[in-house]
Amino acid sequence: MVRTGFFFYLAASSKESFKKSVRRRINFTDSLRIFVSGGSGGQGYPSYGGIGGDGGNVYLQPTETQTLRGLKLQYPTKRFKAEGGRNSRRHILHGSKGNNLMIPIPNGVSVYSEENQLLGDLVNLDDRLLVATGGKGGCSSNDWNGQKGEKHVLSLELKILADIGLVGFPNAGKSTLLSTISRLAPKIAEYPFTTIKPQIGTIHYPDLRQITVADLPGLIEGAHFNLGMGHKFLRHVERTHLLLFVVDVNGFKLSSRSFFRNAYETVLLLNKELELYKQHLLDKPAVLAINKLDLPDTENIFEEVKNRLKEGDLTGIPAEMQPKTLIKFSDVIGISAKEGHCIPQLVQCVRQVIDQDPLESDNQNLAGTAPS
Incomplete structure (x- = not known):
């Protein structure tokens, strides 16, 4: 044929x-799909008006030493989630914010959404790209329930x-x-x-x-x-x-x-x-x-x-x-x-x-x- x-x-x-x-x-790996999720917001404390902490964000940060192959081997599941916000408590009414997650990637990566939309080109070592926002902590506007963070499937393409x-x-x-x-x-x-x-x-x-x-x-x-x-x-x-x-x-x-x-x-x-x-x-x-x-x-x-x-x-x-x-x-x-x-x-x-x-x-x- x-x-x-x-x-x-x-x-x-x-x-x-x-x-x-x-x-x-x-x-050599020059493309990789990953799952990212912002941290969930902490629960509020309605009896005392306590506010839960916001969930952490997920960022991509170029480094000189990282490779996509190294990232794949280091994180086989290719799933990344930032830390959740702390719950409000009686003695600590305002829960602390969850820690942000910084994912090290090689310099020169283009980041695409699941819909193949370009989200950003990371071509300098001081570049940083927010790819998933953490959920809002519980408060009066959301019935004191912490919200889930954003979830995305991303494609990383090295050029x-x-x-x-x-x-x-x-x-x-x-x-x-x-x-x-x-x-x-x-x-x-x-x-x-x-x-x-x-x-x-x-x-x-x-x-x-x-x-x-x-x-x-x-x-x-x-x-x-x-x-x-x-x-x-x-x-x-x-x-x-x-x-x-x-x-x-x-x-x-x-x-x-x-x-x-x-x-x-x-x-x-x-x-x-x-x-x-x-x-x-x-x-x-x-x-x-x-x-x-x-x-x-x-x-x-x-x-x-x-x-x-x-x-x-x-x-x-x-x-x-x-x-x-x-x-x-x-x-x-x-x-x-x-x-x-x-x-x-x-x-x-x-x-x-x-x-x-x-x-x-x-x-x-x-x-x-x-x-x-």
């Missing part, structure tokens, strides 16, 4: 086996904070590039989907400027349909300031059942996936690195890709593969991540583009650190 889609064909059995293999290997997001199909050389330009040594192998969780490296410049780079799980055609790691990948791209496309000069083919895409088609497909997921991603500054130019007979391919992009040439490209809006790359650079060819040029280029970005001019180093 073959599934037809936007511009790809993927065997259903192959898709399912792929998902199972990824689930077995992945140990990696980094200056640069590496965008490319599997085996394009993103992990090799990251290890070359930063101090991170990610797992590298000659097969697709080596990167099964986001890796964050840092480029260190002589003047102490630092730029963070996120190597994200490789996406595939149909990522906007959530195939492969589709939305896991695309979600993390949203909070990066610059997109660094990494494309194998010799093209890409996921499997024997997939179509071969040459280097130029690969760029267009990456462009299309971002466009179909969220159009505004195309407005981000972008740089294209054509990788593996250490291989024979690749200079001509590089020049052809560069010239066709400059001209916006879509000759011979099927209509279903053509993006409506072509990304305008600040630069197109031919590199060899393995041999270090033109890496210094690339490193200086991305810094120049980021520093010229008006959104970054006043806030160059707020990118968070990736959860482990």
Whole structure:
């Protein structure tokens, strides 16, 4: 059985086996559903006009050390309830308020309601979000009966904070590039989907400027349909300031059942996936690195890709593969991540583009650190 889609064909059995293999290997959690409840209000004391204490509230607070996986392991039930208010008593007529509950979460989490409404983005360590209010204590207005606290089911979605997001199909050389330009040594192998969780490296410049780079799980055609790691990948791209496309000069083919895409088609497909997921991603500054130019007979391919992009040439490209809006790359650079060819040029280029970005001019180093 073959599934037809936007511009790809993927065997259903192959898709399912792929998902199972990824689930077995992945140990990174970037989404989590939790239940939160404010504390119940304390009972009043009608004979003496005593007022019960209000229940505690529940807040979400970003921390540097927490991860969603760590939160899940620490609280297996994923249920959080604040302390209830104290009852009014004869000798203590005003019951004390229940303690608030602060849930530590990783920096960069978006919080959604059960109706999929965005409640807040927690992108700074001093952010705090009220997600469940405690019940009012018993008093004359509620017949001295303490009220129950708010109850909500929330979805937490982590979006990696980094200056640069590496965008490319599997085996394009993103992990090799990251290890070359930063101090991170990610797992590298000659097969697709080596990167099964986001890796964050840092480029260190002589003047102490630092730029963070996120190597994200490789996406595939149909990522906007959530195939492969589709939305896991695309979600993390949203909070990066610059997109660094990494494309194998010799093209890409996921499997024997997939179509071969040459280097130029690969760029267009990456462009299309971002466009179909969220159009505004195309407005981000972008740089294209054509990788593996250490291989024979690749200079001509590089020049052809560069010239066709400059001209916006879509000759011979099927209509279903053509993006409506072509990304305008600040630069197109031919590199060899393995041999270090033109890496210094690339490193200086991305810094120049980021520093010229008006959104970054006043806030160059707020990118968070990736959860482990």
